[in-house]
Amino acid sequence: MTDRGTEALRTTPESLEIGPSAMRWTGQELVIEVDEVSSLPLISRMRGRITLRPHAITGVELPLTHDGAHVWRPFAPVSDIEVALEAPGWRWRGHGYFDANFGTRSLEQDFRDWTWGRYPTAQGATCFYDATRRDGTRLEAAIAFSPEGAAQAVPAPPRTSFKRSLWALRRDTRADPGTRPRQVKPMLDAPFYNRALVETQIDGELTRGVHEALDLDRYANPLIKAMLAVRVPRRARWRG
Numbered sequence: 001m002t003d004r005g006t007e008a009l010r011t012t013p014e015s016l017e018i019g020p021s022a023m024r025w026t027g028q029e030l031v032i033e034v035d036e037v038s039s040l041p042l043i044s045r046m047r048g049r050i051t052l053r054p055h056a057i058t059g060v061e062l063p064l065t066h067d068g069a070h071v072w073r074p075f076a077p078v079s080d081i082e083v084a085l086e087a088p089g090w091r092w093r094g095h096g097y098f099d100a101n102f103g104t105r106s107l108e109q110d111f112r113d114w115t116w117g118r119y120p121t122a123q124g125a126t127c128f129y130d131a132t133r134r135d136g137t138r139l140e141a142a143i144a145f146s147p148e149g150a151a152q153a154v155p156a157p158p159r160t161s162f163k164r165s166l167w168a169l170r171r172d173t174r175a176d177p178g179t180r181p182r183q184v185k186p187m188l189d190a191p192f193y194n195r196a197l198v199e200t201q202i203d204g205e206l207t208r209g210v211h212e213a214l215d216l217d218r219y220a221n222p223l224i225k226a227m228l229a230v231r232v233p234r235r236a237r238w239r240g
Helices: 222-231
Strands: 009-012 015-018 021-025 030-037 045-054 070-085 091-103 111-121 124-133 138-145 151-153 159-162 171-174 182-189 193-202 205-215
Touching (some): 070 111, 111 171, 111 193
Antiparallel strands (some): 009 015, 159 171, 182 193, 193 205
16 A cells, blocks of 8 residues: 555556556456555565456445445455465465455444454355444344345354454454364454454355454554554655
């Protein structure tokens, strides 16, 4: 992630360019060109291409609050992905997805925390979205997606806790009774956010998928926000 000024932004109906990085839709593929330099303390360059080939594009939108101020949009929940970055071990193909969140208010204004997971299944993929809102109500969504893009609300197995993150962030996801999820591979550890490859069991099927846990109380802490500002490089000017 790099914060850039408006001079770095270029858009068309089929593309989004921010500085040296870009996303382009060809009609069949989403091609992401990455060319970035990380911040302190580990300064390194990330450069390469990520190609996403959706099995289908959905029209699904899930309101996360009662007034629709926050929306989850699973554009391509069942996809094939090819990663080719200029670094040892960062070339592979596999099962992927593309989604986004949109909102008109800050996340910490409306949520205390949430967990999210997307797990490949024999029928496509299943996503779980569990959130605690500031007004005390809860979001508990379980949606199964077919390879053709059809979406259906399905019964969710129980919420099941598993080992806390490196920063002691509480984590849980859905799992069949009597089974316990486990982290297979860490992806991102921060004081307020964790992303990992997690193994769980859904309707008798053992599956591994991307899981995230977000603590908005921690994120709202001014000290945490100051740390985040240090970790995200800022490039006010850009000349392409």
